Amino acid sequence: MGAQGKITDVPGIRVGQQQKSDGGSLTGVTVVLPPAGTVGSVDVRGGGPATFETDALDPTTLSQRVDAVVLTGGSAYGLVAARGAQRWCEENGRGLPVPGGLVPIVPAAAIFDLGRGGDFFARPNEAMGYAATAAAAAEPEGHDVERGNVGAGTGAVIGRGKYKGGVGTASITLGNGVVVGALAVVNALGLPLGAAAEAAHGMEPAAPDSPPLNTTLVVVATNAVLSKADCKRTSSAAQAGLARALNPSHTLADGDTVFCLATGAVDLDLGNGLPRPFDLITLQSAAADVVTEAILDGVSRAGSVTTPAGEIAAYGPVVRYHGPI
Numbered sequence: 530m531g532a533q534g535k536i537t538d539v540p541g542i543r544v545g546q547q548q549k550s551d552g553g554s555l556t557g558v559t560v561v562l563p564p565a566g567t568v569g570s571v572d573v574r575g576g577g578p579a580t581f582e583t584d585a586l587d588p589t590t591l592s593q594r595v596d597a598v599v600l601t602g603g604s605a606y607g608l609v610a611a612r613g614a615q616r617w618c619e620e621n622g623r624g625l626p627v628p629g630g631l632v633p634i635v636p637a638a639a640i641f642d643l644g645r646g647g648d649f650f651a652r653p654n655e656a657m658g659y660a661a662t663a664a665a666a667a668e669p670e671g672h673d674v675e676r677g678n679v680g681a682g683t684g685a686v687i688g689r690g691k692y693k694g695g696v697g698t699a700s701i702t703l704g705n706g707v708v709v710g711a712l713a714v715v716n717a718l719g720l721p722l723g724a725a726a727e728a729a730h731g732m733e734p735a736a737p738d739s740p741p742l743n744t745t746l747v748v749v750a751t752n753a754v755l756s757k758a759d760c761k762r763t764s765s766a767a768q769a770g771l772a773r774a775l776n777p778s779h780t781l782a783d784g785d786t787v788f789c790l791a792t793g794a795v796d797l798d799l800g801n802g803l804p805r806p807f808d809l810i811t812l813q814s815a816a817a818d819v820v821t822e823a824i825l826d827g828v829s830r831a832g833s834v835t836t837p838a839g840e841i842a843a844y845g846p847v848v849r850y851h852g853p854i
Contacts, residue, residue, distance in 0.1 A: 534700030536710035539750045545665025546680030547657045553648025556602035559680030562665035569595030569790045570760035575783030579605045579639040588758040596623040599637035600681040603652035611637035613658025638786040640716040640744045642684030647837030677830035685716035692844035697827025699819045704799035709815045713823040718743030744784035755791035764789035766813035770820030
C-alpha cells in the first residue's frame with residue numbers, strides 16, 4: 530500500500546519537477562516552493578553531501594526565511610539548478626531584502642546519478658531549476674505530487690544500483706489542524722528494511738568495494754509556528770525516519786540531508802492541554818514517521834528503466850513493520 534497523503538497537504542506548499550530521460554540523460558530537479566515567510570533549517574547527517582546554502586539555515590545566522598528548496602540530480606554539478614530557482618524567486622519578489630534588491634535564500638542538495646542515462650555529462654542545469662520552480666508556482670493549493678521516476682528521482686537507484694529509486698511523499702494531520710508532510714528522493718546503497726529485504730531480493734551483503742552512492746534527500750514541512758531552532762531540531766529528529774526506512778544510512782559516503790520548513794500558519798497547540806514542548810516532541814515524532822513513509826513510497830512508486838547504460842529494475846512494493854500512518 531502506498532503512503533498516505535502528500536507534502537502538499539501542508540497548506541501553501543507546492544512542488545514542481547523537471548526531468549530528462551533521453552539522449553543519454555537520466556536526471557532531474559524537484560523544487561519545494563513554500564509560501565512567503567516560511568522558516569527553515571536543515572540537518573546534514575551524511576558524510577559525503579553535495580549541498581548549497583545550507584550554512585544559511587543554521588539558527589545562529591542572519592536569514593530566517595527560506596524561499597525555495599531545490600533537490601537535484603547531477604551530484605555537485607547539479608547544484609547549479611539552485612541558481613535557476615534563485616532567479617525565479619528574484620523575478621517574483623521573493624528574497625532577503627538588502628540595499629538595492631533581494632537575495633533569495635534557496636538551499637539545495639544533490640544526489641549522485643552521473644552517467645546513469647549513458648552520458649556522464651548530462652546533468653541538471655540552471656534552466657531546469659527555473660522551470661521546476663515556475664511549475665511549482667503554477668500548481669493549485671493542495672495539488673497532487675507526481676512520484677517515482679520524476680524530478681530529482683529520475684536517475685535515483687537503490688540496492689547498489691540493481692533497483693530503481695525515486696520520489697515519494699506522505700503526510701499526517703495532528704490535533705487542531707497541524708499538518709506534517711515529507712517529500713523524499715531515494716538514492717540508496719542499501720534497501721528498505723535492511724538485511725531482510727536484501728535476502729528477499731537475493732542480494733548478498735554489500736561488498737567493501739561497493740560504490741558508495743547512498744544519498745536520500747528529504748524535505749519535511751508543517752503549517753505550525755516553529756522557530757528556526759525548532760526547525761533545526763525537527764530536521765534532526767526526522768533523520769530517525771530515514772534510518773528506520775533504509776539500511777545503511779548516515780555513513781561516511783552518504784549525502785543524507787533533511788530540510789524542515791514551517792509556514793507558521795497555525796499555532797503549535799495539539800489540543801491535549803500539555804505544555805508546548807510536549808506538542809513539539811509529538812510533531813517531531815510525526816516528522817520521523819512521515820519521512821519513513823515518504824521513503825518507502827518513493828521506492829514503491831519507482832518503475833524500471835532501460836537506458837544506454839543498462840536496465841534498472843523496479844523494486845516493487847515494500848513491506849512495512851507497521852501500517853500506514
